[in-house]
Amino acid sequence: MSDIRLKEISLDAILELVEARDPGQIAFRQAVHEVMESIIPFIRENKKYNNTGLIERIIEPERMIMFRVPWEDKDGNYRVNRGYRVQFNSALGPYKGGLRFHPSVNLSIIKFLAFEQIFKNSLTGLNLGAGKGGSDFDPKEKTEAEMIRFCQSFISELYRHISSEKDIPAGDIGVGEKEIGYIYGQYKRLTSRFTGVITGKGVEYGGSTVRPQATGFGLLYFVEEMLHHHGESMENKSVVISGSGNVAQYACEKALEKGTRVIAMSDSNGFIHDKDGITKEKLDFIKELKKERHNRIQQYAEKFGCDYSEGKPWGLKCDIALPCATQNELHETDAQNLIENGVLCVAEGANMPCTDAAIKLFQKSKVFYAPGKASNAGGVAVSGMEMSQNARRLSWTYEEVDKKLLEVMKSIHQKCVQFGTNGEQINYMKGANIAGFIKVADAMIAQGYV
Ligand code: NDP
Ligand code: 2IT
16 A cells, blocks of 8 residues: 555556555546546646646545444334545635435545535635535435434534534535434534534524525526527527436526526436426426425426436437436436537536546537536535635625625636637636646645645
């Protein structure tokens, strides 16, 4: 182990190091690949960053916490899950990032999410380090009492590793406002402190306005910037959204406000195809439906009499595709289908939803493609605003936060243009990665390469 060193700054050498340190961490390796592939030429051209030690450190988490989460189910069985918190990088501020409860969670997935968070948080322009956590616990079919017990057990271990100055979790898949409330309540009992240690709280007890909407709204603000930059507009464009959770719902809401026609949404079982378009009222039905963890999007089709199919919605013809469910949900063949159907823009609401091959195809076909670390950064940006409000013990209005969110998304778009322009085309992946990297690398160098 001690002999493992980065031999040179090349993609092969970096991936070899990742594999040697942590064999088989496929999702983490994919995230490192995506970032490094696009920044290596920049690093080689800039002496300041052309340093194997710096790159070795940026791909190694500062700290990884894994713990047992014991809980009791409704039938009185003693159950156990595994909990994680990867505190990846604190060069820019306290560790910041969500918690995911999903059966697929493992160390590789949490590491990929925390790694992506480094560059995303840097792009927001706020002082946020990066982390991610969660558990392989499946919230589906659980009673509310089981959820409360699980959340209490989870934070009963994690609480000693976090604080409002050190590490501030938030939500992600399977962790919404309800779960944040249960986690926060138990943290408060354990510490007797009412602090901004977690974001995504209800507004009545310290949460920020616009935090529930932030990721989805931010995504559409980014898409609008992207289209305007290329002389296009949102008006009358058809939109396909995957997922029907937090990000997907508010992406849909803002897309409707912008005058687009949303024709599909999905869950892990299948997708609805509403040729008449999802309306505000129909979206309210989805929001209500999804309050119960086990409800399925198929119930929308039953209620409104539209098509429902198993699988993913990428075979549908649309102008704008917004993957808002999970990683690797859009493959090369899906990208091919979308391109053949004339897609104009693909913007990621989820983290790493498009595979590397899909992204390359979009870029080759001149589809406007936005990577999640840029286009879904609105959520963590408003989390950062929630931290500021908590620290100052004040609350900003909906309009104030929404305006700040719009400014952050515009500025991220601008950074992508600045560092990603290549002749006629903008490589948003490259722009986001380089802009995100520069700020973190400068801070690490200034702090003695730690
Ligand atoms: P939710 O739990 O609210 O919703 C997740 C949605 O994605 C559900 O519709 C779910 O379907 C679907 N989904 C989850 N896993 C899978 C899977 N393996 N295959 C197919 N569909 C799946 O989560 P969020 O909306 O908060 O998160 C969605 C994505 O956005 C994630 O990638 C997350 O990391 C990312 N993100 C979230 C942010 C936030 O602020 N919440 C911020 C930035 C990014 P089902 O109900 O069937 O499981
Ligand atoms: O992936 C993400 O950026 C999130 N899940 C939100 C993180 C946060 O701290 O608000």
